[in-house]
Amino acid sequence: MVQILFFSLIREQLNTDKLSLSLPSPGITLQAFTEHLIDTHDAQWREVLTSANIIKAVNQRVVDDDCCLADGDEIAFFPPVTGG
Amino acid sequence: MVQILFFSLIREQLNTDKLSLSLPSPGITLQAFTEHLIDTHDAQWREVLTSANIIKAVNQRVVDDDCCLADGDEIAFFPPVTGG
C-alpha cells in the first residue's frame, strides 16, 4: 500500500485529501503512477494532476516524475508553496 | 565663545571632557584652531590632537580640517566610533 496526499487547491479541486492504494506494479515510476490515478478517476483528475505547476513529493521530499515508487511510500501532490 | 568636547580615549588622555574658549579669530579654520589648542597646552595635547585617526565634529557633524569656525560652535574630538 502507498498513501497519497493532496493539499491546498489540489485537495479542493479533487475533493480528496488522502487515498490508500496498492501500487499497480512494484518500482512503477511516479509518472506512470500518476497516469494510473488519472485513469481510475473522473476527467477532473486528468486536468488537475497534469497541470503545469503541480509539485510532487515522495516521502516528504520533492521529486521528479521518473522517481520509482515502493510499497509504503507517502506520495503528495500540491501547488507551488506560499508560506512565510 | 565656543564649546570644545573630548570623548573616550581622547578625553582620558587629555584628562579633560570639555572647555569653553573664545575663538582666537573669527572664521579661523578647524586646523588653525586645533594648533591654537595645542600651543596653549602641554606636549601631550600635540601628540593626542594630531594622532592620525582622530575625528573632529563641528555642531555634531563630522568635518574636515578646513572647516571654518564661528562663535557659538560646538567642537568635538574623538577616536573612531565603536558602538552597535
Added chain:
Amino acid sequence: MNLDNVSVSVQLQDFDVSAEIQRLRNQSAQVGAVASFVGVVRDINDDQTISILELEHYPGMTEKSIAEIIVMAADRWQLIGVRVIHRVGKLLPTDQIVLVAVTSMHRGEAFAACEFIMDYLKTRAPFWKKEQTATGARWVDARSTDQTAADRWKQSD
C-alpha cells in the same frame, strides 16, 4: 552549529519574539548578533481587503524541509543558533505569521543566514495561504519574486 541550538515549530498559537531571542542569547555567551525576521498578515493584498488568512501545511514535511534549509545555512555561515516558528490555521491582519531568528558571533553571518532561511522557506516549505476577501476565498498565488530571491543564493561552483 550545535544541533541542540536549532528549534523548529509549526503551531496554531502566537509567539513572543523577546522570549525567543532571550532563549537564543542564553545558548552561548559568544552570541554577539541576533538577526530576526517576523512576517505579518497585511490587510490588503493584490488590491483586495483581507478579512482572514488561513494557512494550510503538510505536517511532517514542513518541519523536515525547514530543518534542511537550516542545515544548508549552517554549512554556509558560522552560526550559533536558529529558531523558526511558523503559524498555521486562521490568522487576522496584523497577526504574526512566521519568525526566523539566527544568532552568530558577528552580524554579517546572522543577517545573511536569516534572509537565506526566509527566502528558502518561502519557496520550499509546504505551506499554502488562503485569503478570505469581500468577494470570496482565494488561494494566494506563488510570486516569481520569491523564486528570484531564493535563486540569488545559488552558488556558482
Added chain:
Amino acid sequence: MNLDNVSVSVQLQDFDVSAEIQRLRNQSAQVGAVASFVGVVRDINDDQTISILELEHYPGMTEKSIAEIIVMAADRWQLIGVRVIHRVGKLLPTDQIVLVAVTSMHRGEAFAACEFIMDYLKTRAPFWKKEQTATGARWVDARSTDQTAADRWKQSD
C-alpha cells in the same frame, strides 16, 4: 516614510523586542515584514574575558547621526517604520546593546534597510566601548571589517 513612524532612543535601561515590534506592527496594517537586529555583549572579545562593557556616547550627536542614517535608508528603500534603541552605561555579557527594527510591505526592503542602518551606525554614530578585563580596562579598537561592511552600500552613481 511617515516620520511619525521613526523613533530613536539612547538609554541606560534594557528594551523589550516584542513590545517594540508590536508598536511597529500597529503603525500600519500594510506592514508585512519586520526585520530586526539585536547586538549582544559577548563574554570573550579578542581572546580576553570581558567582565563589564561600558558604553560612552556623545549626547545629541548620537541621536542626530542615527536619524540621518534612517533618512538615508528611507531614501533607498520603501519603508513603513524604523525603531532604533542603543544602550549606554555599564553592560554585562549576554546583555542587549542595540536594537534596529525596520518594517516594510515586503521583506527585501526591511532586511536591506536593517543591515544598512546597523552598518552605518557602527561606523558613524558616536559611541565608544570600553571593556573591563582581568588585566585592566581597554577601549575597543574600531574594526576595519565594519568600515568594509559600510562601504558595500556606497552607490556607484
